[in-house]
Amino acid sequence: MQMKKAMAISMITAAISAAAVTPVFAQTAADQHAVQINRSTFLVNANQVSIRTIMDGGVMLASVRDMTNAIGATLHINRDHTVVVKLEGKTLKLKASSKTIVLNGVSSSLKHQAKEVAYSTFIEPAAFIQALGGTYDNSMISTVQLLAGAEHAVWVNSSQLLVSNSAGEGREDYLVHAANGKYELLLTSTGASDLVLSPDGKSVAYSDANGAVFTIDLSTKKSTQISTDNSIKNELQWSKDGSSLFYLQGDKSSVIAKLSLVDGKVSKLLEDKVDYKANLEVSADGTKVAYYVFKQPKVTADSSKDVELDDVAIDATGTEPQIFFYNTTAADNKPVQLTKDTADKVFLHLAADGSKVSYVSVSADDASIGQLVSVDNAGKASTPLFADKDVYQLVQGGSKLYLLTADGSSTNAIYEIDSATGTSKLVHTVSDSVSELLVSGNSDIAALIDGQLAVLSNGKWKNITN
Amino acid sequence: MKWFKQLTIAALIAVIGFSSVPASTPTATAASKLSGKIVINGSSALLPLTLQAANEFKKLNPKVKISASAAGSVTGPQAVRKGIANIGAVDWDASKDVPGFKKFDGQVAHKVAVIPFAAVVNKNVTATDLTTKELQGIFSGKIKNWKEVGGKDAEIIVVNRTFGSGTRVNFQDKALDGTSFMTKGDNYKEVKTSGDMKSAIETTPNAIGYMDLAYVTDKMSAVKINGVAPTEANVINGKYKVWGYGYYMTKGQPTGATKEFIKYVQSTKFQNGSLKKLKFIPISAIK
Numbered sequence: 001m002q003m004k005k006a007m008a009i010s011m012i013t014a015a016i017s018a019a020a021v022t023p024v025f026a027q028t029a030a031d032q033h034a035v036q037i038n039r040s041t042f043l044v045n046a047n048q049v050s051i052r053t054i055m056d057g058g059v060m061l062a063s064v065r066d067m068t069n070a071i072g073a074t075l076h077i078n079r080d081h082t083v084v085v086k087l088e089g090k091t092l093k094l095k096a097s098s099k100t101i102v103l104n105g106v107s108s109s110l111k112h113q114a115k116e117v118a119y120s121t122f123i124e125p126a127a128f129i130q131a132l133g134g135t136y137d138n139s140m141i142s143t144v145q146l147l148a149g150a151e152h153a154v155w156v157n158s159s160q161l162l163v164s165n166s167a168g169e170g171r172e173d174y175l176v177h178a179a180n181g182k183y184e185l186l187l188t189s190t191g192a193s194d195l196v197l198s199p200d201g202k203s204v205a206y207s208d209a210n211g212a213v214f215t216i217d218l219s220t221k222k223s224t225q226i227s228t229d230n231s232i233k234n235e236l237q238w239s240k241d242g243s244s245l246f247y248l249q250g251d252k253s254s255v256i257a258k259l260s261l262v263d264g265k266v267s268k269l270l271e272d273k274v275d276y277k278a279n280l281e282v283s284a285d286g287t288k289v290a291y292y293v294f295k296q297p298k299v300t301a302d303s304s305k306d307v308e309l310d311d312v313a314i315d316a317t318g319t320e321p322q323i324f325f326y327n328t329t330a331a332d333n334k335p336v337q338l339t340k341d342t343a344d345k346v347f348l349h350l351a352a353d354g355s356k357v358s359y360v361s362v363s364a365d366d367a368s369i370g371q372l373v374s375v376d377n378a379g380k381a382s383t384p385l386f387a388d389k390d391v392y393q394l395v396q397g398g399s400k401l402y403l404l405t406a407d408g409s410s411t412n413a414i415y416e417i418d419s420a421t422g423t424s425k426l427v428h429t430v431s432d433s434v435s436e437l438l439v440s441g442n443s444d445i446a447a448l449i450d451g452q453l454a455v456l457s458n459g460k461w462k463n464i465t466n
Numbered sequence: 467m468k469w470f471k472q473l474t475i476a477a478l479i480a481v482i483g484f485s486s487v488p489a490s491t492p493t494a495t496a497a498s499k500l501s502g503k504i505v506i507n508g509s510s511a512l513l514p515l516t517l518q519a520a521n522e523f524k525k526l527n528p529k530v531k532i533s534a535s536a537a538g539s540v541t542g543p544q545a546v547r548k549g550i551a552n553i554g555a556v557d558w559d560a561s562k563d564v565p566g567f568k569k570f571d572g573q574v575a576h577k578v579a580v581i582p583f584a585a586v587v588n589k590n591v592t593a594t595d596l597t598t599k600e601l602q603g604i605f606s607g608k609i610k611n612w613k614e615v616g617g618k619d620a621e622i623i624v625v626n627r628t629f630g631s632g633t634r635v636n637f638q639d640k641a642l643d644g645t646s647f648m649t650k651g652d653n654y655k656e657v658k659t660s661g662d663m664k665s666a667i668e669t670t671p672n673a674i675g676y677m678d679l680a681y682v683t684d685k686m687s688a689v690k691i692n693g694v695a696p697t698e699a700n701v702i703n704g705k706y707k708v709w710g711y712g713y714y715m716t717k718g719q720p721t722g723a724t725k726e727f728i729k730y731v732q733s734t735k736f737q738n739g740s741l742k743k744l745k746f747i748p749i750s751a752i753k
Contacts, residue, residue, distance in 0.1 A: 151735055166734035169750065191742030209698075209742040230684075232744060234518075251514045251680050251744055252661075275661075278521045294517055299507060299537035301544070303630045307567060310548040312541045314507055316533050346528040360528060368501050368529040392528055432499070435526060 035117045042125075044070040044141045045181060046452065046463040054122050059112045061122035064094070071143040072180060073132065083121050087132045087143070094128075096121050103131050146181045147174055147465040150453035152194065155440030156218065157201045162186070163453060163465065164194065173204075175218070178444070178455045181464035187216065187223075196236045196245075201441075205245055207233040213245065213259060227264045233257075240284040240352075248291075253277045256289055256326070269328045272335060277324075281350035281357070287329050288354030288377070290338075292345065295319040320364075321345045323357055325377045338379035344368070347394035349401060351419065358385065358401060358419055360394050372403060372417065385422045389413060397439030402427070404437040414445065428456060501529035502723030508542020508555035509632050510659040511581055511678040512712045516555055518740050519731045526730075530723045536659060539632025543570040543715045552724045554715035557581060557632020561715070564635060565644065574719055578731045579712040580747035582679040583636050584696035585689040590671045593617030595690040601641055604674060607648030612672060621653050625666045625675035628656045633663075636710040637676045641691060680745040702751050711749065 040053045040062075049070040052063040064083055068075040073087035085092045093102040096116035099109050108131070114123040126136040134143035152164040156175065163176045163183070170190030176183040187195065191209025195216075198204065205215045211230040216223045226245075234248040243262060249255040252275040258267050269289070276294040283289070297316035305311045320342050326335035339345070344362040351357070354377060361373045370391035375382040390406035400416055403424075407413035412434050414427045428445065436448040445456040453465040506516055513536040520532040534555075542554025547570055558564050559575045585601060587594060593615045596604070603609035604622055613619045626647055627634040638644060648654055657663050663677045668685040679696055682688045688696050691708060700706035714728055730736055737748035 166738065169748070170738050171735070190738055193739070193743060207743070209745070234743070276517050278517075294521070294534075296513070297507075297533055297535040299535045299541060301537045301541045301630070303538065303540075303628045307540055307544065307630070310544045312507075312537070312544045312548060312550070314505065314533075314535060314545060314550050316505075316535075319533060344528075344531050346524050362528055362531075366501075368531070370528055393525075 035115075037117060040139070042070070042139045042141055045144050046146050046466050052120065052122075054115065054117055056115050056122070057112065059124065061112070061115055062125040062128070064114075064121045064123050064128065067125060067128060067141070071129075071132070071134065071141065085128075085132065090132050092128075092131050094121070094123060101127070101131060144181050146463075147176060147183045147453075149451050150176075150448055150465045151451075153436075153438055153446065153448060153453050154195075154197060155438055155444060155446065156197060158440055158442045158444050161438070161446060161453065161455075161464075162195060162197065162204065176453065176464060178446070178457075178464060186218070186221065193233070193236060196238060198238050198242050199240050200242060203242070205236050205238065207236060207247075215261065226261055227259055227266065229259075229264075229266055231257075231266075233259075235278070235280045237280055237282050239282065239286040241286075244286070246280060246282045246286070246289070248277050248280055256280065256291070256328075258286075270326050270333060270335065272333045278321075279348040281348055283350055283354030284352040285354070288325065288327050288350065290323060290325045290348060290350040290354075290357045290377075292321045292348060293324055294321050323348065323359060323375065325354075325357065325379070327354075336377070336379055338375050338377070339382070346370075349394060349396050349419075352399070356419075358394065360391050372401070374419065374422075383422070385419065386415065386417055386424050388424070389415075393437050395437050395439050397443050397445075398441045400443065402437060402439045402445075404434060407432075416443070428459070430461065499529070500527045500723055500726055503531040504533070504553065504724050504727055505545075505551040506532065506534040506542075506553040506555055506714075507545040507551045508536060508553075508715075509539040509557050509712065510536035510661060511539075511557055511633050511681070512536075512555040512579065513660075514680065514744055515579055515712070515731075515741060515746055518744060519727070519736060522736070522740065523727055523730050527723070527726070530727070532727070538628065538630040538658065539635070540567060540630035543573055546570070546573060546715050546717050549717075552716065552720070553728070556713050556715055557710055558635050559711070559713055565639065566629075566635060570715065573715045573717060575713045575715055576720075576728050576732070577711045577749045578714050578728070579737075579741060580701065580709055580749055580752055581636070581712045582696055582698065582701045582706065582709040582747065583633060583641070583676055584679050584682055584708070585637075585641060585674065585676045585691060586667050586682060586686045587675075587689055588667055588671050588673045589686060591617060591674070591687065594687050595693060597692055598641070598643060601691065602643070602645045605642055605647050606645060607651060607654070610653070620672045623670050623673040624648060624651075624654045625663060625670070625673050626654065626656050627663060627676075628658050632710070632712075633660065633676065633678060637708065640708045640710070641676065698745070698747050698751075701747055709747075712746070 038053050039050050041048050042051050051066040073085050076084045083094050096114050099113045129136040150163045154162050161176045163174045173187040174183045193207045195204040195206050203215050207213050213227040231249050232251050234253050237246040245259045249257040254275045256270040277291045279292045281290045297314050297319050301312040323338040324335040342364045347360045349358045356376045358374045360370045363369045372386035374385050391403050393404035395402045401419050403415040405413045411429045412432045413429050416425045416427050433450045434447045438446040452463045454461040454463045516534045539556040542556040543560040545551035546554040560570045561573050561575045563569045600615045660677050660681050663675050664681050667673050667675050694705045701709045
């Protein structure tokens with residue numbers, strides 16, 4: 001692995017040395033020799049960044065301003081032409097035509113003097129980055145230790161995401177800053193459910209392998225055990241007011257239950273003896289629920305016959321997933337079946353007022369084309385909301401819905417859907433390597449791309465994990 | 467994968483030059499483009515695990531249709547051999563001969579879970595710590611009354627799984643040391659699935675049966691065997707012997723959506739997350 005990594009790095013280096021794109025010949029006041037300014041791509045905190053470089057006496061120097069921008073530092077030029085760069089408590093001063101740099105008042109020497117070309121100062125990138133506390137290795141700049149990978153993520157608020165990664169025999173959950181990828185460990189667990197964010201974004205809840213439920217205050221990191229009930233709990237959902245958690249109970253997810261965060265009391269909302277419910281959604285007032293039911297095909301097999309005869313038949317007729325709706329105030333254990341068609345279905349969103357559900361309907365044919373469909377809570381009015389492109393994913397962000405769809409040959413598209421009017425708006429296009437779209441309550445967008453978490457910032461994707 | 471990603475970036479840079487490097491990361495086949503249909507049949511013990519995995523997998527791969535059913539382990543590799551299922555879920559390695567069943571030629575076994583099995587009794591039964599010899603006596607029909615094993619004076623109702631059940635194969639092999647079951651009698655009944663077993667034990671006073679640990683509810687009692695409780699910890703530390711691997715059988719090596727689904731079930735994320743939550747044990751826990 002090390003050899004291959006080294007090979008990859010050396011290829012980047014080779015590419016840098018070979019690249020001489022958009023040459024600019026400039027003459028400085030200090031040096032009347034023509035100098036060619038190149039544009040080179042560096043990998044800065046996991047993102048490709050174009051930085052101006054020059055070759056001076058066989059040594060590559062990089063633009064101080066470009067590097068400063070790339071690492072999120074600030075730059076100021078004094079009247080005496082001293083360049084002052086500040087990054088997290090470090091103040092670095094340097095001057096063109098000088099081998100001296102001053103870090104927080106302490107001087108040190110450069111191997112190669114800084115140079116001014118076309119009113120820009122160039123410096124050895126390794127010395128510059130290392131002085132600011134970062135690392136530099138063959139055109140790879142790192143000033144922030146980024147989290148390695150991201151298997152699952154969710155927005156906490158516009159500035160933070162919750163990121164989960166497998167680790168050893170369990171999982172680690174981190175809070176990651178959207179702006180720079182800085183992270184802090186929140187929870188190390190094994191057998192725990194995904195962390196579920198509270199509506200106010202201040203807490204998360206999860207159940208452990210024993211069925212016990214915990215909450216964590218995100219500001220204090222304090223964990224509180226809510227319940228010792230050991231039943232299996234699937235798909236925890238917060239109530240809008242944050243006072244209780246809804247979930248599917250049991251190994252067959254047959255019961256819809258509610259756990260009070262106030263007194264730990266569990267109450268059963270629906271116990272209709274129908275197994276394998278999934279994708280539980282709860283209305284804002286906590287009285288209406290929607291969910292899928294996965295029915296199993298009928299298997300006919302005669303155990304008295306010789307095994308070698310393979311006397312087994314599977315009849316999958318009528319076992320497509322169907323959506324059900326239940327008003328818990330009715331308390332009659334009689335949910336309403338909203339769909340009956342043969343399309344496959346995935347993702348589910350119940351409107352805040354419980355009036356309708358939206359889902360992705362995937363055609364039953366081999367083409368498996370996905371479209372966004374809405375159906376009212378009586379199951380009478382089914383409306384295609386978006387069928388312009390093949391829909392891959394449905395995500396809620398605030399009061400709007402977002403879709404990840406097919407687009408060009410190598411891109412996917414992100415659409416914003418106004419579920420009230422059905423109007424759609426193209427938000428952005430993205431590489432078709434996206435595996436998961438994430439949208440915050442404020443419509444901030446992030447995506448998991450090739451196992452890295454990237455946020456959409458000023459129209460560009462920026463990786464915040466490695 | 468990191469080195470590969472860097473290599474790809476480097477190669478991209480070398481080819482197109484630095485000034486025109488796009489902002490996107492290297493292209494790869496997106497999970498959303500995976501399509502196909504996966505039919506899974508077999509073990510009822512593994513069904514909750516399979517359906518949970520299917521639900522999670524479909525969110526990542528919405529174009530993959532998954533159908534899962536259960537009618538006993540042996541029907542899994544049978545359905546695969548017959549060509550009506552892509553995956554046969556079974557509680558033993560069906561690519562090898564086991565007592566009662568010949569191997570299924572050409573099928574490949576993929577370990578997906580460790581399944582602890584428990585002897586279970588109705589809540590009214592007070593004898594909840596039995597030796598192997600006592601279990602052999604009860605399930606062979608030689609011990610007929612709970613008072614013979616330290617319980618109340620009441621006739622024992624034996625509930626057995628039908629032939630072809632993987633839970634039955636494992637329980638007979640590991641809890642009864644291979645001794646035979648009784649096959650008939652007034653106080654004997656057979657059930658087809660784990661769900662049927664659960665119902666029977668919960669509702670039949672003086673009943674004894676067996677099931678995978680995940681199915682045990684607070685409406686029944688799990689029996690200690692030779693003084694050892696059926697717990698995840700006791701399986702992992704080697705004290706509790708009545709467990710087996712759950713397998714997905716495929717005809718040859720799997721491809722396409724089937725291959726990716728099996729990889730998902732075997733992934734660290736699923737094994738240490740949802741699988742444990744459903745009270746199965748990750749395959750990596752057994753050293």
